Amino acid sequence: MCQARRMTAGGMTAYTPAQVVEETGLSIDTLRYYEKSGLLDPVDRDAAGRRRFTDQHLEQLSVARCLRESGMPVADVARYAELVRAGDHTIDERVELLREHGRRVQAQIASLRQQQRYIERKVAYYQSVRRP
Amino acid sequence: MCQARRMTAGGMTAYTPAQVVEETGLSIDTLRYYEKSGLLDPVDRDAAGRRRFTDQHLEQLSVARCLRESGMPVADVARYAELVRAGDHTIDERVELLREHGRRVQAQIASLRQQQRYIERKVAYYQSVRRP
DNA sequence: GTCGGAGCTGGTGTGGGCTCCACGTCAACG
DNA sequence: CGTTGACGTGGAGCCCACACCAGCTCCGAC
Numbered sequence: 320m321c322q323a324r325r326m327t328a329g330g331m332t333a334y335t336p337a338q339v340v341e342e343t344g345l346s347i348d349t350l351r352y353y354e355k356s357g358l359l360d361p362v363d364r365d366a367a368g369r370r371r372f373t374d375q376h377l378e379q380l381s382v383a384r385c386l387r388e389s390g391m392p393v394a395d396v397a398r399y400a401e402l403v404r405a406g407d408h409t410i411d412e413r414v415e416l417l418r419e420h421g422r423r424v425q426a427q428i429a430s431l432r433q434q435q436r437y438i439e440r441k442v443a444y445y446q447s448v449r450r451p
Numbered sequence: 452m453c454q455a456r457r458m459t460a461g462g463m464t465a466y467t468p469a470q471v472v473e474e475t476g477l478s479i480d481t482l483r484y485y486e487k488s489g490l491l492d493p494v495d496r497d498a499a500g501r502r503r504f505t506d507q508h509l510e511q512l513s514v515a516r517c518l519r520e521s522g523m524p525v526a527d528v529a530r531y532a533e534l535v536r537a538g539d540h541t542i543d544e545r546v547e548l549l550r551e552h553g554r555r556v557q558a559q560i561a562s563l564r565q566q567q568r569y570i571e572r573k574v575a576y577y578q579s580v581r582r583p
Numbered sequence: 584g585t586c587g588g589a590g591c592t593g594g595t596g597t598g599g600g601c602t603c604c605a606c607g608t609c610a611a612c613g
Numbered sequence: 614c615g616t617t618g619a620c621g622t623g624g625a626g627c628c629c630a631c632a633c634c635a636g637c638t639c640c641g642a643c
Binding site: 585587588590595602603604606610613 | 614615616617618619620621622623624625626627628629630631632633634635636637638639640641642643
């Protein structure tokens with residue numbers, strides 16, 4: 320998880336929903352939801368109307384998954400995706416967005432650490448009063 | 452936050468809802484919700500039916516807050532409180548519960564760290580391609 | 584007394600992020 | 614061909630942890 324995707328060097332760059340589910344671990348419903356929410360570039364369909372995802376999409380999903388798992392709201396991930404689509408002149412804004420999120424993640428880590436110490440102290444206390 | 456409460460040494464050990472709100476930072480609705488959900492020992496009422504919280508309750512709320520903030524579901528916190536009420540013979544079970552939660556917290560921290568590194572890499576990348 | 588404000592109960596609403604459902608279509612298999 | 618199974622769409626439902634509300638009671642200050 321949270322790995323930069325190795326791009327497929329060769330040819331076949333279209334994936335069925337099932338393949339994407341397999342690859343990303345996201346459910347198909349989530350995939351559709353993400354598409355509708357603008358986390359993905361438009362996904363085009365084959366003759367029968369079925370989605371054909373590209374390597375691009377997999378990359379976007381990998382970013383999205385990382386941001387989501389670290390607690391960024393879907394709307395913000397969508398905003399980020401939108402910035403990417405908008406072109407290079409949004410790079411500063413993207414950096415700002417990521418940095419701010421990074422700060423929140425940092426704070427969350429710090430908070431969790433404190434909570435963990437508290438838990439450890441509690442456990443230690445119980446150990447000390449445990450009947451022999 | 453996440454601090455073991457200093458017990459009031461002296462006498463007055465009854466708190467109004469407002470005082471508890473003040474002390475814990477929880478909303479009164481949350482307080483009621485926690486009471487109903489069994490995170491607290493029964494709270495008794497004064498003649499007029501108003502809650503009188505004790506130091507006990509404040510202590511429980513401090514634990515509850517820590518567990519909640521580190522992501523433990525309300526139901527599990529209630530389970531823990533129930534074990535405490537059940538007496539000393541549940542200490543092993545409490546330790547087990549806390550340890551397991553501790554492991555989850557640990558995992559969450561690790562995951563967040565990875566995500567943060569990912570974000571940092573992304574930022575660094577953007578820095579490197581920024582137009583001069 | 585009367586008024587403001589804190590509390591009470593019981594019930595309903597909210598928001599985010601999925602998740603499930605009904606129903607329809609199409610391609611492929613045997 | 615018929616059936617199966619993957620997908621499609623639109624919309625409803627769900628879960629959690631509160632937040633909010635109506636309508637009432639009580640206490641203390643003025």
